[in-house]
Amino acid sequence: MKLLSYTRNGKPSWGALEGNDRIVDLGHVAPTLRDALGQGGLGAIRESLAAADRGAALRLADVRLLPVIPNPEKIVCIGLNYEAHRLEAKRAETKFPTLFPRWPTSQTAHGAAIPLPTESEQLDFEGEIALVIGKGGRRIAKEDAWSHIAGYAPYNDASIRDWQYHTTQWGAGKNFDGTGAFGPWMVTRDEIKDGQRLELVTRLNGEEVQRGNTDQLIFSIPVLINYISTVMTLRPGDVIVTGTPSGVGVKREPQLFMKAGDRIEVEVSGLGRLENTVAHERTP
Structure with missing residues (x-):
């Protein structure tokens, strides 16, 4: 479905x-x-x-x-979960996943314009694969993790980079209103085999800027579910955004940020294509 x-x-x-x-x-x-x-x-x-x-x-x-889940209780994002992205970011290896939150107000839908805020010109793209929890739980064992998934969808964890780096905590740059695109729909797990390799491609104005697949995840989906559910109870409708491949704009030379009028796509095999434009944010 x-x-x-x-x-x-x-x-x-x-x-x-x-x-x-x-x-x-x-x-x-x-x-x-x-x-x-x-x-x-x-x-x-x-x-x-x-x-x-x-x-x-x-x-x-x-x-x-609307975003696939417009009102999730939790959106848990994973940072630096592809090795090539960790290397381009010049970050040390870690034994545990890097977690950060998004809030529901930071989400937007397929077909909507991602707003470029007046406070920054550093709106970056991060194509990702999101999973939606179907069955909740605490301390979910890795071997049981797949059965807790309802489905999967493309996600664009678009980031305001200068605000992200105001401090060592990334929350400000990850939570500007309407920057996290989620959709167009969720493909239920009965159509995606457990552990199936999913290919992800991000395109900016038709040009490929990112490519990766779930075989390249440093921390696999079962590891993520186990780790996150050890910290907090996962509930139906919670969203886990699994990380972005290399090629983000802030680490390019020269840097490449999205601007008003751009078109950004995140396509995932078996899931579909998430498309958004970029527009200057309307302010009162």
């Missing part, structure tokens, strides 16, 4: 994409996709989809997409 969140005529809802352009609305099952994952999980969603009225399907073109 491909599950997505959206608004239509100003009303938020969620549903399943069938084919390339038809949405079966499932907003009657639960208010949000996060709620549906928590109440009955993917099994209940499949049952509701099977019983849904196909005659009431919506056209994809008639809705405005």
